[in-house]
Amino acid sequence: GQNIDQPTEMTATEGAIVQINCTYQTSGFNGLFWYQQHAGEAPTFLSYNVLDGLEEKGRFSSFLSRSKGYSYLLLKELQMKDSASYLCAVRGGSYIPTFGRGTSLIVHP
Amino acid sequence: EAQVTQNPRYLITVTGKKLTVTCSQNMNHEYMSWYRQDPGLGLRQIYYSMNVEVTDKGDVPEGYKVSRKEKRNFPLILESPSPNQTSLYFCASSLTSGSHNEQFFGPGTRLTVL
Numbered sequence: 001g002q003n004i005d006q007p008t009e010m011t012a013t014e015g016a017i018v019q020i021n022c023t024y025q026t027s028g029f030n031g032l033f034w035y036q037q038h039a040g041e042a043p044t045f046l047s048y049n050v051l052d053g054l055e056e057k058g059r060f061s062s063f064l065s066r067s068k069g070y071s072y073l074l075l076k077e078l079q080m081k082d083s084a085s086y087l088c089a090v091r092g093g094s095y096i097p098t099f100g101r102g103t104s105l106i107v108h109p
Numbered sequence: 110e111a112q113v114t115q116n117p118r119y120l121i122t123v124t125g126k127k128l129t130v131t132c133s134q135n136m137n138h139e140y141m142s143w144y145r146q147d148p149g150l151g152l153r154q155i156y157y158s159m160n161v162e163v164t165d166k167g168d169v170p171e172g173y174k175v176s177r178k179e180k181r182n183f184p185l186i187l188e189s190p191s192p193n194q195t196s197l198y199f200c201a202s203s204l205t206s207g208s209h210n211e212q213f214f215g216p217g218t219r220l221t222v223l
Contacts, residue, residue, distance in 0.1 A: 033211060042199060
């Protein structure tokens, strides 16, 4: 089976940097995704990692360490619109992605 | 516009009354899947389909059926809905199941079973 852990909730200040962690235990590994989901809306794709290291995409970066079963999503220069849930999803040996329960990020002024 | 559509967006029904939630994508994607999302439980996969006429159970398939007769459509069928199926449902698709292909999600269907 697969087990994915993320913090339930985080708060941060506008303009700051926040790191959302995701740890996983899977049978096989074929990539890790991060999605953003605003309340009442559909998840939207943010990033994909399959090799170790950092992938940077504007204000958002995602890091992966396969040996540690660990990833993080880094959000810089936080804006109020970044208040959302952030979902970590791991594609295991079956290629079918499994989602974590999501981290609700609250950005306050 | 490339998109995944679902209908209906909102539905209130009663226990035992069969219903179908439609899902359609216009991106020629091979892989499609259904999820339900419940508070504190995250997204859980109900069924998925690798291609036409190929479907398989996800983590929570009990009480649901699907079919994939055409590439673009992947309806979710609840033969005899029960209150524990009250949830927010998302359909998603991706080019294939492999590699870096991210999933595109429909807008969601909020179902209430009384």
